[in-house]
Amino acid sequence: MAEVCWPYFDPEYENFSNRINPPRVSVDNASCRNCTLIKFDSVNKPGILLEVVQILTDLDFIITKAYVSSDGGWFMDVFHVTDQQGKKITDSKTIDLIEKALGPKSQNKDELKNWSGKRVGVHSVGDHIVIELIGRDRPGLLSEISAVLASLHFNVVVAEVWTHNRRTACVLYVNDGARQAVDDPKRISLMEEQLNNILRGYEDGEKVASRTSLSMSFTHIDRRLHQMLFADRDYESYGVTTTDVECPPSFRPKITIECCEEKGYSVVNVRCKDRAKLMFDIVCTLTDMQYVVSHATISSDRPYASQEYFIRHMDGCTLDTEGEKERVIKCIEAAIQRRVSEGVSLELCAKDRVGLLSEVTRILRENGLTVCRAGISTRGEQALNVFYVRDASGNSVDMKTIEALRKEIGKTMMVDVKKVPTHDKEQETRGWAKTSFFFGNLLERFLA
DSSP: OOOOOOOOOOHHHHHHHHHHSOOEEEEESSSOSSSEEEEEEEEOOTTHHHHHHHHHHHTTOEEEEEEEEOGGGEEEEEEEEEOTTSOOOOOHHHHHHHHHHHSTTTTOOHHHHTOTTOOSSBOOOSSOEEEEEEEEOOTTHHHHHHHHHHHTTOEEEEEEEEEETTEEEEEEEEEOSSSOOOOOHHHHHHHHHHHHHHHTSOOSSOOOOOEEEEESSOOBHHHHHHHHHHHTTTTSOOOOOTTOOOOOTTTSOEEEEEEETTTTEEEEEEEEEOOTTHHHHHHHHHHHTTEEEEEEEEEEETTEEEEEEEEEETTSOOOOSHHHHHHHHHHHHHHHHHTOOOEEEEEEEEEOOTTHHHHHHHHHHHTTEEEEEEEEEEETTEEEEEEEEEETTSOOOOHHHHHHHHHHHTTTSEEEEEEEOOSSHHHHHHOOOOOSOOOHHHHHHHHO
């Protein structure tokens, strides 16, 4: 499909329109007993739904219901949200942040970047280099990457690692260990060369692209990972080996696309297991595929979620061919599955230092564990890491291995082991676990 650019919007006109009709946001805790209602309306513009959902996601809210409409040049939506514990949003500072992030002064996102309660998304970590890596996944790859960074005395302060369909994508924020940017061109060039050698080190005859890119700018990590994997066409199958874990039929999202001729929309219906950030992942993918969501209805009946989107392509066309529909279905399914992790999660807390990530991933590798997904962050002087792990064959990890690992790692850092639900009938009756990265209790115990 040919690339379609956004329509041109004169910045001065947009600012003038915002001054006449500024965005309005209200936080309502009275209308619903179990959740907080966030009502937002503004002049419609390209990408506004993703912008709003991204802000709510970055605030670690769970969206249980949502109603979106953007006919007639005006964007209106209502979100039913809770915190990660399923409670209303009652903290006055958080409510004030919502109003500032979505309201008339929403052009300045600095407060959101620096909000101490946020775990992922756009990180403000001072001077840094952003490293983006994408390539063929294999056991021990994260260990090799972190070993290169440690050997060159780079400190990883924030990172996200996703694996899907035998591909891995990483976004890492690094500095020189003294919270200063690295300004030595030779050192940076050497790092890039060594990382590219690692990504090219796995050859099995397949033509699989690998690349490393560096920048000095901030990026929304989750959004960028979706873009990287989408551009790498991870929604296409590279073939199945014995080490690949197939998604259980009971979990596979049920996605259909129908035509609403009287309104001129294609209607995308998604039903799947509910989880945190599900709406963000789907809206992000539709936006990156150049589709505009005009209306949407989101509901969660734990453990399942139902989401309906009325979409058109940016050129105004609907999905008329079976090929277009099949591609959208594959891309949405990939977006949903990229963040899904099963098995065991290890949450680690330790004093931040150069080489910490390399040490932890080396121990995981030596114990025969492979990292399916990882989140690395830094709060003050403390490094907070979570790893979703399986064995080298892609199967669940034996708990004896986990206990041995806990004893080895636990000598120098706090370790919390959690069993991530599998797709059996027992879990279907109990509901779906939230998969966001949270370390509150672990950090409190470490600092005690």
